Amino acid sequence: MKIAFLINNAFGIGGTIRSTANLSAAFADRHDVEVVSVHRSRDEPALPFDPRVRLTSLIDLREGSPGHEGDHPLTKLPGTMFPYTGATGNLPYTALQDERIGGFLARTEADVVIATRPDLNGYLARDGRRRYLRVGQEHLSLDQYGEPLRTDQNNAIAGLDAYVTVSEADAAQYRAALPHVTTAIVCxxxxxxxxxxERSTLDSQVIVAAGRLIPIKRYDRLVNAFAKVAAEHPGWTLRIYGRGPQKENLREQIDRLGLHDRAFLMGAVSPIETEWAKGAVAAVSSDMESFGMTIVEAMHCGVPVVATDCPHGPGEIIADGEDGILVPLDGDVDAYADALNRIVTDEALRERLGKGALEKADAYAPSVIARRYETLFEELSRSRRRGWDGAARLRQFAARAVRPRPAKAAPEAHGSAPTPAAHARATPDGGVTVLLDPAELPSGPLDFIARLRRDPGKRQVRVPVLPSADAPDTVSGATLHRVEHTLAEGRVPVLPSADAPDTVSGATLHRVEHTLAEGRWDCYVAPRGTNKRVRLTARMVEQAALVGRAPSVDQRGVAAWIPYATADGFLAVRSWLRPAHAEVDTVEVGDGSVTVTATLYGAAYGAAAPVGEGAVVRVVSRTDTAYDFSVAAWAVGERGFRFTVPYGEIMARRSVEHDLWDLHLGEVPVGRIGGDVVERRKTDLVPGQVFQHGERGRTRVRPYFTVNNELALSAKDVDEGAQ
Known part of the structure; x- marks a missing residue:
C-alpha cells in the first residue's frame, strides 16, 4: 500500500510533526510511505524521519536557497481555502498553496492520503480524488475552534472517508455535532x-514540563503551584521546556515569586526525551489537551505525570493513582500543588507510578497505532466495495493492506559514506560514552577523537572505537536504543530493541584516564593511524547523570564535562578545568543588593581553611581596575561561604554605557560549572533592579552568568522609554 501524509511543515518540532514522524516510521515496516510537507523551512528536518520514508516538499521557503519561493507571484493572490493559522501562528495560505496542494492531490499515486490540520483537511475534501482513501486528522479538538473555522472544518469533514481524532471524547463530540454526516469519525x-x-532514576528532584508557551497550557498555574512546593521542599526545582508568546509573562511571574533560582525556562529542546529522563516528576497543567503526547513521552522515560483532568486526553491516558495523578480542574492551584507535594514527598509512590507509566506507554507504541489505522483502512475499503461496483482496485488494496512489505535493500554507495551520527551519554562518574552505528562508519579500525576548538597547540584525545565481540558481519538501522552492557567493561553495548541495529560501536572518555583542558571539544572519528577526521553529528545526547552533580575534584584540579549538541547539530563536549572553583548554590536578590552562597572546591583558599576570617570576594571591573572593590565573605559550613554585593557600590563606579564586573573568591572564579547545563546564561536568569545614576541616568543592575558559566554583575544604561 502507498500512504501519503500531507503536513504543513515537516521541518519544525511540534506535536503534529512528532506524531507524523512516529506513525510514518511504523507504516514503513509494511508500506510505501511519503510525507509531503507543504512548506520547507530548513535544509534538514529538526525531528528525524525514518530513512525509509520519502520526505518531499511543495514550496521552498528557505532563505538563500536557489529554489526560494517566498516572492512567487502567486503569493500575492489570496488562497481559496478557509484560513487557519493554528497554534504556531503560520501565515495564511495563498494561491501558491492552492496550486501546489491541488496539484499534489491530483497526481499522487497513493492509496491513502492523510491530512493533518483543518485547512489541509479542507483541501483533501475539495481537491482529493475518489481513487484513494481520504483521511483527515484532528490534532487539537472541536472545543478549541471558534467560528467560522469550526463550521468550515465541519463542512470539510463531510467530504472525507474518515476523520480521526486523538481522544474518544472528542470523537463523540464530533459525531454529536455532525449526526447526518456519513464520514467515519473515530478515535x-x-x-x-x-x-x-535510559529511564529516569526518579531521584533528580526536578519537575519537568514541556510544550508551547501558550495560554491554554496554563504554565502560570504550574508556577504558582510550584511556589507552594518550593517553600516546603528547598531541594526541588522546576524546568519548563518550549517557546511561545507566554515566555515573558512567565519570566515576570517567576521573578515576582522569587523563584528565579528554582524555576527555569529552558527554551525549546529537540529531541525532548533526553529532558524527560532528567525529571523525577512530569507536569501537565493545561485547561485542555486534545491528546497529550508529552504525557506518553514522559511515561516512556518512566516518569510519573501529574496532570490536570482537563478535556480530553489526560483522563484517557492516565489511570489515576496507578500510572500518574489526575488533578480536578476546579481545584486550580491549591489542588495542583497538593498533588505535586504528594508525589514529591513519597519516593515509593514515585517509583510505583513510574513503573506503571512504563507499562501504560507500551499501549501507544507506533506499531500498535499503525495496526489500528490499517484496520480502519480495511473497514473503509470494505464499505466502499459494498457501495461501489467498480472497486476492483480497492479490493486489491484491501488484500495488500496487511501484507508485509519486504525490507528495502541498503542503497548502493555513490562515492560517499553516510554521515556518522553519535549517541552520547554522560556517565555517573562524569565521563562520556559515545555510541555509533557501524553502518555509518568508515571501514577498518577507527579512533574516536575529541579535539580542543581554536587551540594553537591542536590538543586532542584519541581512544579506540571498539567493535562488539558478538557483532554480526553486517548491521542495519540508525536508531540507538537502551544499552545492556557498558563500554567500561570492555564491551560495546548490545541493543535489545527489535527496531534497533543488532550492535553498536563506541568509545568512552573516562574521567580517571583522560584530561580535557577547559574549553569546547569537537568530536570526530578517524581511521586508526591517520588524521582523516570525520566530524560526528549528534543523534541524541543524554545528560541525565549530570543533573545536580558537583564538579569533580582530584590532583589535576576541579573539572566538569558536559556532552552537548552544537547549534549546527554536531557533537561536542564542554569542559572546565581549574585549580579551584567556587560553585554557586543560591543567588538571592534583595532590596539594592545580591547575596550569593557558594561551595569551594579544589585547592585551599590561601594557606589556611577554605574560607577563613578576613576572606573577601573581589569584584573586578572589566572597564577600569580603578573600579575594583571587595566585599567580605563569611564561612557557611565546612566548605561553603556567603557574600553580599551592595548595588550602591556598583552605581558609585559607573562610567560607560555597559559596565561589567567579575567575581572571585581571592583568585578563585565564582560560577556554576556543575550539573548538566552547558550555557547558564540562557536559563539561570537573575532579575535586575533599576536605579537612577547622576550622570548616566537610569541604570539596570543585574547579576548574570557569562558564556563560561561564571557569575558576573552588569550595570547598563536603560532607555528612558523602557519599562
Missing part, C-alpha cells in the same frame, strides 16, 4: 516511540 490516539534513552 485513534497518537503513536509515541519509546525513546533511545
Amino acid at each position: 485513534v490516539p497518537n503513536g509515541v516511540r519509546a525513546p533511545a534513552v
